[in-house]
Amino acid sequence: MNTGRTANLYDRKTDVKVVLCGLWISMLTLESGRPAAWGRIGLASVVASIAVNAANQAVHGVSNHVMVHRLAAATGETPALVFEAAFAVRQIEVAVTSYFSLLFGATLVIFGLAMAFSARYPNWLAVIGLLGGLGALVIGLEQASNGFSDLALNLFMIVGVVDLIWLSLTGVFMWRLAPRLAGDTEAG
Numbered sequence: 094m095n096t097g098r099t100a101n102l103y104d105r106k107t108d109v110k111v112v113l114c115g116l117w118i119s120m121l122t123l124e125s126g127r128p129a130a131w132g133r134i135g136l137a138s139v140v141a142s143i144a145v146n147a148a149n150q151a152v153h154g155v156s157n158h159v160m161v162h163r164l165a166a167a168t169g170e171t172p173a174l175v176f177e178a179a180f181a182v183r184q185i186e187v188a189v190t191s192y193f194s195l196l197f198g199a200t201l202v203i204f205g206l207a208m209a210f211s212a213r214y215p216n217w218l219a220v221i222g223l224l225g226g227l228g229a230l231v232i233g234l235e236q237a238s239n240g241f242s243d244l245a246l247n248l249f250m251i252v253g254v255v256d257l258i259w260l261s262l263t264g265v266f267m268w269r270l271a272p273r274l275a276g277d278t279e280a281g
Contacts, residue, residue: 112260113139113146116204119263122270123211131207138200145196149189156182184240191236198229201256214266221259228252 116139120132160179167175205222208214229252235245 113142113200115260115264116200119204119267120207122213122267122274123207124213126210128207128211128213131203131210135200135203135207138196138203142193142196142200145189145193149186149193152182152186152189157186187236187240190241191233194229194233194236196233198226198231198233201226201229201259208263213270214263218259218262218266221255221262225252225256225259228255 116135120129120136123129123132157179160175160182164172164175164179201222203226205219205226208222209216209219211219228248232245232248232252235242235248239245
């Protein structure tokens with residue numbers, strides 16, 4: 094595997110994990126009761142999402158890469174067999190990617206609900222999170238039904254921007270909450 098490809102895969106895995114860990118940190122800003130309960134459910138979903146994303150990157154970054162090299166090196170009657178094996182690996186990647194999209198979407202929906210129940214976050218921010226999560230769920234369903242279709246990829250371009258905006262705004266609100274929450278813990 095060349096170093097540029099390795100760095101790219103590391104960046105992709107790291108980006109998702111940073112986003113998911115940011116959601117976990119947001120759980121710490123939720124008040125007790127329903128918001129914190131949804132935050133704890135979200136934490137379980139974060140852990141599951143990180144695990145599935147790691148499996149997805151292993152199939153995408155390692156298995157597919159190996160299959161391409163095997164196909165390139167195949168001679169005689171072997172290429173047809175290697176091609177079929179490579180196609181099977183690709184279908185596993187589609188399945189794991191769709192599962193990750195579903196799980197990631199559910200994670201965003203869970204944190205959107207936690208924010209909706211929280212008095213510390215505005216309702217409009219919760220709605221953006223819910224819409225982004227629902228969009229990711231739709232992408233996962235499309236991928237599960239039709240693979241890496243044009244519709245799934247086009248939706249990802251839109252939903253990815255919505256999710257990025259929501260996560261950025263959530264970070265701003267968390268930053269603004271930090272002094273107040275620090276004061277709460279010092280007083281308690």
